[in-house]
Amino acid sequence: MRLVDQTRLPHETVVAVCATAADVASAIRTLRVRGAPAIGVTAAYGLALAAYRAAEAGADALAAVEAASGLLRAARPTAVNLRWAVDRLLAVARGAPRGAALAERLLAEAEAIAAADVAANQAIGRLGAAMIGHGECILTYCHTGGLATAGYGTAFGILRAAHEAGRGIRVVACETRPVLQGARLTAWELLQHGIPGVLITDNVAGSLMARGEVDRVIVGADRIARNGDVANKIGTYALAVLARAHGIPFVVAAPTSTVDLATPDGAAIPIEERDAHEVTHLAGVRVAPEGIAVRNPAFDVTPHRLITAIVTEAGVAAPPYDRSLAALAGAAVGS
Amino acid sequence: MRLVDQTRLPHETVVAVCATAADVASAIRTLRVRGAPAIGVTAAYGLALAAYRAAEAGADALAAVEAASGLLRAARPTAVNLRWAVDRLLAVARGAPRGAALAERLLAEAEAIAAADVAANQAIGRLGAAMIGHGECILTYCHTGGLATAGYGTAFGILRAAHEAGRGIRVVACETRPVLQGARLTAWELLQHGIPGVLITDNVAGSLMARGEVDRVIVGADRIARNGDVANKIGTYALAVLARAHGIPFVVAAPTSTVDLATPDGAAIPIEERDAHEVTHLAGVRVAPEGIAVRNPAFDVTPHRLITAIVTEAGVAAPPYDRSLAALAGAAVGS
Numbered sequence: 001m002r003l004v005d006q007t008r009l010p011h012e013t014v015v016a017v018c019a020t021a022a023d024v025a026s027a028i029r030t031l032r033v034r035g036a037p038a039i040g041v042t043a044a045y046g047l048a049l050a051a052y053r054a055a056e057a058g059a060d061a062l063a064a065v066e067a068a069s070g071l072l073r074a075a076r077p078t079a080v081n082l083r084w085a086v087d088r089l090l091a092v093a094r095g096a097p098r099g100a101a102l103a104e105r106l107l108a109e110a111e112a113i114a115a116a117d118v119a120a121n122q123a124i125g126r127l128g129a130a131m132i133g134h135g136e137c138i139l140t141y142c143h144t145g146g147l148a149t150a151g152y153g154t155a156f157g158i159l160r161a162a163h164e165a166g167r168g169i170r171v172v173a174c175e176t177r178p179v180l181q182g183a184r185l186t187a188w189e190l191l192q193h194g195i196p197g198v199l200i201t202d203n204v205a206g207s208l209m210a211r212g213e214v215d216r217v218i219v220g221a222d223r224i225a226r227n228g229d230v231a232n233k234i235g236t237y238a239l240a241v242l243a244r245a246h247g248i249p250f251v252v253a254a255p256t257s258t259v260d261l262a263t264p265d266g267a268a269i270p271i272e273e274r275d276a277h278e279v280t281h282l283a284g285v286r287v288a289p290e291g292i293a294v295r296n297p298a299f300d301v302t303p304h305r306l307i308t309a310i311v312t313e314a315g316v317a318a319p320p321y322d323r324s325l326a327a328l329a330g331a332a333v334g335s
Numbered sequence: 336m337r338l339v340d341q342t343r344l345p346h347e348t349v350v351a352v353c354a355t356a357a358d359v360a361s362a363i364r365t366l367r368v369r370g371a372p373a374i375g376v377t378a379a380y381g382l383a384l385a386a387y388r389a390a391e392a393g394a395d396a397l398a399a400v401e402a403a404s405g406l407l408r409a410a411r412p413t414a415v416n417l418r419w420a421v422d423r424l425l426a427v428a429r430g431a432p433r434g435a436a437l438a439e440r441l442l443a444e445a446e447a448i449a450a451a452d453v454a455a456n457q458a459i460g461r462l463g464a465a466m467i468g469h470g471e472c473i474l475t476y477c478h479t480g481g482l483a484t485a486g487y488g489t490a491f492g493i494l495r496a497a498h499e500a501g502r503g504i505r506v507v508a509c510e511t512r513p514v515l516q517g518a519r520l521t522a523w524e525l526l527q528h529g530i531p532g533v534l535i536t537d538n539v540a541g542s543l544m545a546r547g548e549v550d551r552v553i554v555g556a557d558r559i560a561r562n563g564d565v566a567n568k569i570g571t572y573a574l575a576v577l578a579r580a581h582g583i584p585f586v587v588a589a590p591t592s593t594v595d596l597a598t599p600d601g602a603a604i605p606i607e608e609r610d611a612h613e614v615t616h617l618a619g620v621r622v623a624p625e626g627i628a629v630r631n632p633a634f635d636v637t638p639h640r641l642i643t644a645i646v647t648e649a650g651v652a653a654p655p656y657d658r659s660l661a662a663l664a665g666a667a668v669g670s
Contacts (some may be wrong), residue, residue, distance in 0.1 A: 203570025234540025
């Protein structure tokens with residue numbers, strides 16, 4: 001299984017080869033593949049890979065898939081798409097005949113998830129772009145483009161669709177410390193698609209809002225709770241508070257696979273704490289002094305009251321989200 | 336003239352030697368010396384240096400000082416301490432006899448400014464520490480310690496005084512992109528003084544406030560307008576909005592030399608825009624793709640309505656600042 005290594009972009013396009021499901025889990029843990037929808041799809045392929053490997057070796061494919069599912073589910077805790085995809089493949093595996101046929105069924109299911117994610121992103125793009133006025137300046141955060149999904153992008157998909165529709169948008173991309181997905185990946189995708197954009201450090205966003213230079217904020221999501229609380233990249237919450245203080249619409253874009261009706265609210269979402277090294281070192285060079293303590297939560301929770309709308313492939317949810325999200329997620333499952 | 340090169344800290348302690356006032360201006364422009372009070376004191380010594388050099392060469396010392404003052408004043412536009420110190424030395428120079436005596440007068444004046452700045456910082460520390468309750472967790476931004484001043488520090492001086500008074504404080508230091516003064520310098524001074532502290536990326540601050548983990552924010556200032564609007568490191572404004580949204584006191588610490596009664600409000604403060612390279616490169620390595628546009632304002636303005644108190648050496652100013660600041664600045668000038 002081949003993945004574009006996102007930690008090496010934009011300067012090198014390196015393909016990481018995963019020979020086992022453990023390799024896939026490691027690629028997810030180390031951010032070689034990242035983005036909530038992308039890690040869901042990748043985990044699905046990882047389970048198919050586990051089944052093929054077992055079948056080749058004459059081992060029990062279902063047992064191998066069950067073991068791999070534990071490994072993959074534990075790779076990162078916050079994004080629900082990972083668990084969602086693993087659960088979906090496990091259900092298929094448990095209902096399938098043993099052996100090579102099981103592996104084929106899982107590969108077909110992974111491919112269906114990938115295809116559905118691309119279609120969902122394109123629908124999100126269409127629905128979201130319909131909100132956007134001519135000449136808007138839109139601030140986005142982290143990276144939600146083609147590589148963060150199976151293709152096209154969520155929040156970035158809206159930017160792309162609005163640009164393709166000739167809306168004359170401009171984009172402000174926040175660099176997104178500590179891993180700099182905005183500086184490395186969003187800036188790169190903006191250039192690739194010819195969307196006018198500017199890169200800022202995260203701490204410039206408030207100042208641009210105060211100057212009236214931001215018309216809308218659009219971000220992705222790693223998990224959306226039943227009540228509309230959104231876990232997303234650390235710093236999203238601060239942007240939502242700032243947007244509210246300046247009367248700027250704050251929009252979340254995500255497929256319904258990111259909505260977790262089993263999580264009642266944001267307080268129930270586990271927040272991954274990552275290694276201090278991400279903060280103390282830059283480009284491999286230590287910047288902070290030895291011995292300083294670090295807090296490095298990878299995500300935060302934005303409460304639903306700060307969110308103007310949530311754009312999914314099944315429609316745009318508006319407050320009160322406990323009702324609108326359940327209806328959209330139900331419609332998507334039923335479709 | 337010898338300066339500790341702040342761009343090389345905390346890993347190397349390199350002394351930059353300035354042979355001329357032009358060297359001093361360059362050290363200020365390139366951030367080898369930074370921090371509003373520190374650049375004021377440094378510019379004062381730079382003018383004394385220009386006078387000595389001219390006297391040695393048998394040239395007109397006053398003419399040399401006038402020329403150097405233009406160079407130094409233009410080195411950085413936002414911090415008013417630079418202009419304040421240059422104007423103070425120019426007034427002394429114009430009233431002094433020509434030749435070597437002029438240089439001696441300027442050196443004495445620069446030393447007086449440095450000594451007064453240390454005393455001011457210690458007074459700020461005492462006055463500010465009196466506000467702080469036992470066990471408070473205080474978030475600070477950028478670097479306002481000994482190296483950013485003639486000694487002791489402004490906002491950092493309050494942290495230091497509270498720690499020395501046994502208040503049991505803990506500090507959250509924001510790394511402060513793009514130049515990372517928090518990660519490099521504040522973290523280092525926290526360790527040097529044994530003050531318990533933790534380093535975060537700037538975008539974590541809002542999340543810690545939402546969790547109830549921040550009791551107070553204390554920052555420095557580069558210029559304080561007559562109405563209490565404060566120019567400080569980019570990102571300060573966002574912290575002030577976040578503090579207000581969470582009901583957290585937001586305190587500014589600065590000597591009266593940072594108060595500029597001639598600037599009516601924040602809109603009149605020039606904001607320096609620095610090189611894109613600071614954002615696109617980390618530790619000398621390019622992270623953002625070639626061709627992406629960048630906005631890199633070095634400062635922002637926090638409106639007075641978001642500021643709980645301004646601690647100066649002459650006393651603590653409370654709203655309405657147009658009255659309280661004028662009284663304190665007048666008292667300081669008269670003292």
